[in-house]
Amino acid sequence: MDLSLEPKNETDSPIAGLVSQFKKLPGVGEKSAQRLAFFILSMSESDVSTFSSELVTTRRSIQYCSHCFSISRQEQCHICLDPSRDLDRLCIVSDPQDVFSIEKTKSFRGVYHVLGGLISPLDGVHPEMLRIPELVARLKKHSYKELILAINSTVEGDATVMYLQSILKSFEVSISKLAHGLPMGADIDYADELTLQKALEGRILL
Numbered sequence: 001m002d003l004s005l006e007p008k009n010e011t012d013s014p015i016a017g018l019v020s021q022f023k024k025l026p027g028v029g030e031k032s033a034q035r036l037a038f039f040i041l042s043m044s045e046s047d048v049s050t051f052s053s054e055l056v057t058t059r060r061s062i063q064y065c066s067h068c069f070s071i072s073r074q075e076q077c078h079i080c081l082d083p084s085r086d087l088d089r090l091c092i093v094s095d096p097q098d099v100f101s102i103e104k105t106k107s108f109r110g111v112y113h114v115l116g117g118l119i120s121p122l123d124g125v126h127p128e129m130l131r132i133p134e135l136v137a138r139l140k141k142h143s144y145k146e147l148i149l150a151i152n153s154t155v156e157g158d159a160t161v162m163y164l165q166s167i168l169k170s171f172e173v174s175i176s177k178l179a180h181g182l183p184m185g186a187d188i189d190y191a192d193e194l195t196l197q198k199a200l201e202g203r204i205l206l
C-alpha cells in the first residue's frame with residue numbers, strides 16, 4: 001500500500017481544481033497558483049464566499065459604456081457622465097485598462113475613446129474590427145480641440161497610430177501622441193504613474 005501523502009498525480013491533489021483555475025490568470029504559473037490556492041484555504045469561509053460572489057457579480061454587471069467603450073456598471077461610464085470633464089479633449093486608447101492607468105495620473109481631465117484593441121493583420125485584427133467607425137461618428141458630432149493618441153509604441157500600436165492619422169486628417173483637430181518618455185514597446189498599462197504623466201504632459205503634436 002502506498003502511504004505517501006504526496007498525490008500520485010496532479011489531479012489527485014485536493015486543491016488541483018483551484019490551482020488549475022488560478023493558472024488561467026495572466027502571469028500565474030504552477031507555483032504561484034498553488035500559493036494562491038493555499039492562501040484561499042487560510043481565509044475564512046465567509047471571506048471566500050464574498051470573494052467568489054464579487055467575481056461573479058462584477059463580471060455580470062460590467063458592460064461597455066455606450067459612449068466611450070470603457071467598462072461601466074451603467075449604460076454610460078462615470079467619466080462620460082461627469083459634467084466637470086473637458087469634453088473638447090479626447091484621449092484615444094486601445095483598452096479600458098489604459099483609461100484606468102491614465103486616470104491614476106490625474107493629469108488628464110478630458111474624455112476617452114477605447115478602440116478595443118490595436119490593428120494587427122498577423123493576428124487577424126483589421127481596422128474595421130476596432131471601434132474606429134464609432135470614433136469617426138463622434139468626431140462628426142462634436143468638434144474636439146485636441147485628440148491624444150495614447151497608444152503603446154509597438155508594431156501594432158504604431159500601425160494603429162498611422163492608420164488613425166490617415167483617417168483623422170480630414171477633421172480640423174490637433175492630434176498629438178504620447179511623448180517618448182515611454183520606452184519603446186512599453187505598455188501604458190505597466191508604466192509607472194510619473195512616467196505616464198510626463199508622457200502625457202510632453203505630448204507631441206503630429
Ligand SMILES: [Zn+2]
Nearest residue numbers: 065068077080
Ligand atoms: Zn464612457
